[in-house]
Amino acid sequence: MPAIALSILVVFLPLSLVTIGGGQSAVADMHRQIVDLHGWMTASQFVDAFAISRLAPGPGSLLATLIGWRIAGPWGALAATIGIFGPTALLIYGVAHIWSRFEGARLLKALERGLRPVAAGTILAASYVLLASLDSGWIGRGLALASTALLMATPINPLLLIGGGAGCFALLHLVGLA
Amino acid sequence: MPVSTPEPPSPAQLFLIFARIGLTSFGGGLSGWLLREFVQQRKLMSEEDFLNGLSIAQALPGVNVTNMAIWIGYRLGGRNGAIASWLGIVVPAALLIVLISTAFSALAGFALTHVALAGAACAAIGLSLSMGLTAARRVPRRAFPLAIMAATFVAVAILQWPLIWTVLVAGSLSVAVSYSRG
Structure with a gap:
């Protein structure tokens, strides 16, 4: 080793x-x-x-x-x-x-x-x-807090949420915001 | 369906069962899966035996689901059962995570990959934070446990003290007080 x-x-x-x-x-x-x-x-x-x-x-x-x-x-x-x-x-x-x-x-x-x-x-x-x-600054922190709230309040599938986070950032990137 | 207790699975079967659970378990909720598999469907363990194992798996350090794999494997197949179950839950998933990360590295040339991963990370931090808040909600509303929680947070997050000493000191103090309260 x-x-x-x-x-x-x-x-x-x-x-x-x-x-x-x-x-x-x-x-x-x-x-x-x-x-x-x-x-x-x-x-x-x-x-x-x-x-x-x-x-x-x-x-x-x-x-x-x-x-x-x-x-x-x-x-x-x-x-x-x-x-x-x-x-x-x-x-x-x-x-x-x-x-x-x-x-x-x-x-x-x-x-x-x-x-x-x-x-x-x-x-x-x-x-x-x-x-x-x-x-990724405040957009990222906001997304993290939003995902926390969703997980606490709804029975959302975590994998869907993580995929959603990735998609969200990709979209923001494509329209030139992140 | 025969009423008699079914034949306990061989180490190879245990390996395959835990490999399947390890490869299909996304984002927690694993103990529910294990309960369904071993107690309700295959009837290999009593519910009480399972729940005893679960509280030990949660109380002892270690990842709950790997602890449960060893507990169940040991109860059903002794030493070899425990080893097979542990290998089943860890090794296939470990190989897969390396493959996934290699796939991401191959895409690393594209700016979009890093951006998408950063978005995934933000959502994943939400997973960690919601778990922390759920755990905090289960802490008794008394001065001592709340102080232990706050002190642990400050020591690890703000002061960046080594985790092992923090947990050893805060953990043994807290367990001793819980024990003396009975």
Whole structure:
């Protein structure tokens, strides 16, 4: 495995353990490390990768796979995938293994309740970091807020919404507004 | 339809089931799909067993759907079942996302590609923000959980502290307080 792939693995291994809920909670820190700390990608490349990871099916954390691929090809993709999924996979495997003997109802409830505000804080932070790194200005922020409102208020299919966002910008571009 | 419990699926079958779910799951709502597949249609698990797994998958770190794949795979097929289910949900979707991104790179010469992707990103941020707001709505309206949420946000978004330490400190504090409240 090339040295860069090892560095990618080292970035994603600890991040695995802070992906509470979905992959969303780790996005802010991925951005901090990949863009700001290591300079492996520009902010706009990162936002592009984020958009593709939302367009594609499968677990949201595949954003890591895509980042690894963009930085260092197949080895990078492999390292990032193992890093982001590995530790938590071992953790849930261990819990599934001992579950039958594990009288953990109270602890489980405390975990679920206690992690709720932390997950909310990290996901909101991820949204903030992404909004801040948009280079499409107020039109883009407006579109992001409009899509938030649509998702909260209607049972709209997210894929349709993302396609709509792409179409909306393409149209604005063609008429010369963006 | 026979009333007896159906034969549990082999690791290869688990791989294929999760590969199909991984490749067709767009934008969340995955646990509903899994419930329909394993509990309601194939009747391979009891609803209670499934829901226990779901609350563990949500409480433990990790992506809920990959956690669920390992939980279900382990219950139905032991170690090999867990490995096959995990590979099924991750590997095919990982290959597909690389293909999709390669397709976008091939179109990168056109200005329109970047513009369309930027539009998609804005809508996708809406997905992230609405998830954050939904999660925030489920936080109990008490001073302590709200303070934990606000402190986590400020530490990660504004101060840009490393996420792992923030979550470790805020998470263990918050879990300890929830536990002592019973």
